[in-house]
Structures are given as structure tokens and as C-alpha cells.
Amino acid sequence: MVRQAHDLFIIGGGINGCGIARDAAGRGYTVALAEMNDFASGTSSGATKLIHGGLRYLEHYEFRLVRESLMEREVLWSMAPHIIKPMRFVLPYHKGGVRPAWLIRLGLFLYDHLGGRKLLPSTKVLDMRTDPAGKPLKALFTKAFEYSDGWVDDARMVVLNARDAADRGALVMPRTKVVSARQENGLWSIETIDGLTGRAELHRARMLVNAAGPWVDAVLRSALRQNEARNVRLVQGSHIVVRKKFEDPRAYFFQNPDNRIIFAIPYEGEFTLIGTTDRDYPGDPKDVQISAEETTYLCNAASEYFNEPVRHEDIVWTYSAVRPLFDDGASMAQEATRDYVLKVERVDGSPLLNVFGGKLTTYRRLSEHALEKIGEAIGTKGNPWTAKSSLPGGDFPAEGYEAEVGRLKSRYPFLGDAHARRLVRRYGTRASALLGPAAAPKDLGRHFGAELYEVEVRYLIDHEWARSAQDVLWRRTKDGLLLTGEEAAAVEEYMAERPAEMAG
Structure with a gap:
């Protein structure tokens, strides 16, 4: 199957790839994103889960990175x-x-x-x-x-960027591997394979963005045949x-x-x-x-x-x-720069942006800088917009978490305090969409353990691309810490029985 041409095709569904996709879609670019596994299944869910300036980076004189990080916190x-x-x-x-x-x-x-x-x-x-x-x-x-x-809940930040990118028109494809990318008639021709169905597709794009994180060099070597790639x-x-x-x-x-x-x-x-x-x-x-x-x-x-x-x-x-x-040639791992580097090259005339490094705290600014380079390569669309935006569910004041918990408990008085807090911490204002017309605990469906109910699992399947118990228990939530082995197996069985209903 051949898809219509996009402005951008992004490889990688970590925080940088999803952040760039969201920013670009919001400016009017047509965007496709492929992630070979689940969102945030690599580096982006393995962080210390901090939005921080990086106090220790001052010792290595990374003042630009620290200042940008500090400004991004709020x-x-x-x-x-x-x-x-x-x-x-x-x-x-x-x-x-x-x-x-x-x-x-x-x-x-x-x-x-x-x-x-x-x-x-x-x-x-x-x-x-x-x-x-x-x-x-x-x-x-x-x-x-x-x-x-x-x-920060790092994995949720990634999937919410992906969700918002899709809501703004991006074609978002988890569990989709890029097999090859080549220049053809002035466009990138990108072949992908769906890891669940085995279906092959051909995409065309004006520009390719390699945001594959730890696999950025592997993508250059395998998909683009650049055998000498050694950048990370x-x-x-x-x-x-x-x-x-x-x-x-x-x-x-x-x-x-x-x-x-x-x-x-x-x-x-x-x-x-x-x-x-x-x-x-x-x-x-x-x-x-x-x-x-x-x-x-x-x-x-x-x-x-x-x-x-x-x-x-x-x-x-x-x-x-x-x-x-x-x-950057640092002698020790802890001394290597945490700053990001964006490099544009042309492969047979077609622009390629490679994203190296970066961290959770600076992903939004990295995305803005990436859009500057994209604009230089294929033409500018729209203006920077994300600084005043909200991620899905985040449309309430910065200091308004307690008030939002109160609103949810008022609307759903049968919820225990701890359950309401967890739902708001995960879904914000979209917790009400998740709970829908529920009026009692029985309306939440099957209880898997802890505070995980069928209604939440269904929401994650239908709206956040969850396809396995691992997706639900260790990335969309951390309920894997609270469920027994038998309870986790029950989640896996439940999801395996519903493949036809799973819709991105």
C-alpha cells in the first residue's frame, strides 16, 4: 500500500520524535511518525523522571543547557x-x-x-x-x-505528545519498523512493516527526521546504508x-x-x-x-x-x-554532554534531520529548534506555539491539581480519594472522559487489582495505543508495582481477547 506524500516522516516514538511530530502538526505540516515498538519503550521511560535544570551540569560548564532547562521547568x-x-x-x-x-x-x-x-x-x-x-x-x-x-511521569508525557500529534492530523504508527528509506524523484521513499500484522506500506515525504534515540546510528546504517555512522x-x-x-x-x-x-x-x-x-x-x-x-x-x-x-x-x-x-569525546560517561545536537544533511538532494542527545526537560525546545531547521529545508509553516499550549488533560492551572481532584470527586462521589488522585495525576481533565457515565464502582467494569478497572484499560486501548499488559502496567501506568502476578496475567488475557476492538 502506498500512502500519500507527507511533509515530514519521523522515525522514533520517544520524547523527541513525538515532540517534533506534535509541534510540526500544530503548525500545519503533514506528518507521519513510525515507532518500531511502543511509545517510550526505550530511553524515554527509563529516566529518573525529573523535570530539572541539571544542577550537576554546572560543574561541566554547560550553562546554555542548564539555563534552557531551568526556563523549561515552569x-x-x-x-x-x-x-x-x-x-x-x-x-x-x-x-x-x-x-x-x-x-x-x-x-x-x-x-x-x-x-x-x-x-x-x-x-x-x-x-x-x-x-x-x-x-x-x-x-x-x-x-x-x-x-x-x-x-514527571515520563512515559505518559511521551504518549500524550503522540496523542496530541494524532489529534492535530499526524499519522502515528506504533509497532511499525522502517525497513528502508531512499531518495526517489525528489522525495523520500520509506518502506515500513507493521509489527502486529506484517503489512508493508510505502510512504513518501519531503523530509526525513531520524529521532530514533539509541538507535539513531543503527537507522543510518540499516535503513539509509550509511555504514560509517558513529555519532552517539x-x-x-x-x-x-x-x-x-x-x-x-x-x-x-x-x-x-x-x-x-x-x-x-x-x-x-x-x-x-x-x-x-x-x-x-x-x-x-x-x-x-x-x-x-x-x-x-x-x-x-x-x-x-x-x-x-x-x-x-x-x-x-x-x-x-x-x-x-x-x-563529544569525553573520557568518562558521566562527563559526556547532555545537550542535544541537530544535524541536517542532504541525501541525493533530499533533506534528512538527525537528532542526537537531548533530555526530557528540553524536549519542547529541541522540537522548536528542529522546526527551525525543517523550515529552512522545506519551507516554514506556522509559528512557535507549544509554550502556551496544554498537553491532553492538562488544561487547568499549574497549581490547580488539588482543585481538579476535588472536581472529579464531586462528579464521581463513589471514587476513593487515592483513586481520584491517581486518575487526575494520569489523565487530568480527561479522567471524566475515561469514567464516562459511571455512577457506582460496578460501572467501572472488571476489577483487575489495586485501583485498575476495565474502564481504564479500555480507555488506554482506544485512545493511547496500548496493546499489551506491559504497555498498561509499566508505561501508561505503574500499576505493575501493585498487582500480583496473577492479576497482571489477567490483564494480559483480557487484552489478548480484544484485538479486533483495538483502534488507534
Whole structure:
């Protein structure tokens, strides 16, 4: 089957590919996007789940990246106040630590003043002998610095960008692999195969965007036959999740003797997320998993701070991802630049944009810069628009989460408080569309466990391209942490019985 020609064909359904697709569709470009797996199934769901300036990047003089990141925190929060929330971070300090107090103060001063902060509170100093944040930590830490950043549901941010791109006219194709891309009669000719049906299609486009993340070089080598492509440095980051280590709503920023840092973050109500590691990764990104060495490192690093050690047996879940950093020749993985690089080349006259690097916090600005280059290559359409927009479900004030929870509970009084909060945190104003005319718990359909009901699974199938229990339990939600093995299997069975109903 041959599709009609598009302005843009985007390879990759991570945060960068979906962000570019959304921005371009909103400006009037015709857009197609292919993702070989599920959205956010690679790097974009394997992050530390922060919208942050990158305090540690100041040590590597990445002032442009830090300033752009700081400025984006409140922009993204206002775009998606359901999946993004402000969070305070506690950085414990003791004499003889890795970094002197004056250096930390200087870094935090820059952090407070580089990025046009308006809603987020500023840095302050804590006496850990009296502040509740000191309770879970060893008595060695009598002083700390507290600053602001944000938390994000990373996988949901990706799928909401994809959803909005599709709503604005983009052709969005998950589980669709690009087999080849070649120049033909002044257009790109792109062959794809649907991973579920095996159906082959031929697409034509004026410009190709390679936003395949860790696979960006693999796409250049396989689909475009550029055998010498070597542009990205693959760096593995791993995380562990343990039962809740502390009651305080603030997160911790821990400095390790090897100059690396880790976070300990309140996670999904009942857990603590600890990570990340940084090490070069030589294998195929699809095979990445936490190593025994990384597990021990994270347990030991956190145990240097917490009164109660973090043990291997405390771990309830782990995840790993490969970050595709632009290869700037840094000697150590943690020193490689986190900034993004956009390169346009012409292949037999047809423009190709390759996207290297990037991070969650700067995806919107990366997309805007990509649209500038796209405009130069094939002509400009529309103006930048996303800074004042809302992602689906995020059309309420940045500080309006509690009010939105109240509205949902008022409309659906049978919902428990925790259930209502989870629904608003995932779907925002679209929680009402999910629940529809439900008037009692029985109207939510089959109960799979925890607070996951059939009505939510159906919504994810019909509106967010979910096709497996993995999609539902570990990317669209994190209910996999709460369901038993039998309950998770029941979700898988339910979805397998309904392939004909699944519509993007």
C-alpha cells in the first residue's frame, strides 16, 4: 500500500520524535511518525523522571543547557500540571564532603537566578537536627540545602505528545519498523512493516527526521546504508525501586565519593526510587538491564546516607535504559554532554534531520529548534506555539491539581480519594472522559487489582495505543508495582481477547 506524500516522516516514538511530530502538526505540516515498538519503550521511560535544570551540569560548564532547562521547568509544568508536579530536593552536606559548601551555594545561586523562576520556591538552608528531612538520615548530616525542581511521569508525557500529534492530523504508527528509506524523484521513499500484522506500506515525504534515540546510528546504517555512522555514545542508566524509605514528600540529592550523584525520590505513593548510574554501554539497547554491579552500587551509595541500609532484598523493581548522548569525546560517561545536537544533511538532494542527545526537560525546545531547521529545508509553516499550549488533560492551572481532584470527586462521589488522585495525576481533565457515565464502582467494569478497572484499560486501548499488559502496567501506568502476578496475567488475557476492538 502506498500512502500519500507527507511533509515530514519521523522515525522514533520517544520524547523527541513525538515532540517534533506534535509541534510540526500544530503548525500545519503533514506528518507521519513510525515507532518500531511502543511509545517510550526505550530511553524515554527509563529516566529518573525529573523535570530539572541539571544542577550537576554546572560543574561541566554547560550553562546554555542548564539555563534552557531551568526556563523549561515552569513552561512544562503549566503545559501538563497533571503529569508534572513541583518537588523540593534536599542536598545533605557535611564537612569533608565531595564539594565544599561555597561551591554548592554558588551553584544553587545560579540555579535560582538563571532560569526566570516565578512559581517555584527558592533555595534555603536546613538544620537537619531539627528539620524532618534529617530523620531518615545518619546523624553525620547536620546541614542541608533545599531547592526546587519537578517530577514527571515520563512515559505518559511521551504518549500524550503522540496523542496530541494524532489529534492535530499526524499519522502515528506504533509497532511499525522502517525497513528502508531512499531518495526517489525528489522525495523520500520509506518502506515500513507493521509489527502486529506484517503489512508493508510505502510512504513518501519531503523530509526525513531520524529521532530514533539509541538507535539513531543503527537507522543510518540499516535503513539509509550509511555504514560509517558513529555519532552517539550509549550510556546506561539504571534505577532501583524499594518500599518507601521515608515519609517526607521531599526528594534527596546524594553526592558520592566518586563524584557521581544519585537521587532518592518518593515514587507512586508507596515506594522510593533510587538512581541513576552512568556507564558506557556496548550492546544492543533492547537488551539493556541492570547489572549486579549497578545494583550493589546504588544500594551502597544510598546506604551511606540512610540510617536504615538499602539491601538487595528491599528491591521490588528495577529498570534500565540507554541514553544516546552526542559523542563529544569525553573520557568518562558521566562527563559526556547532555545537550542535544541537530544535524541536517542532504541525501541525493533530499533533506534528512538527525537528532542526537537531548533530555526530557528540553524536549519542547529541541522540537522548536528542529522546526527551525525543517523550515529552512522545506519551507516554514506556522509559528512557535507549544509554550502556551496544554498537553491532553492538562488544561487547568499549574497549581490547580488539588482543585481538579476535588472536581472529579464531586462528579464521581463513589471514587476513593487515592483513586481520584491517581486518575487526575494520569489523565487530568480527561479522567471524566475515561469514567464516562459511571455512577457506582460496578460501572467501572472488571476489577483487575489495586485501583485498575476495565474502564481504564479500555480507555488506554482506544485512545493511547496500548496493546499489551506491559504497555498498561509499566508505561501508561505503574500499576505493575501493585498487582500480583496473577492479576497482571489477567490483564494480559483480557487484552489478548480484544484485538479486533483495538483502534488507534
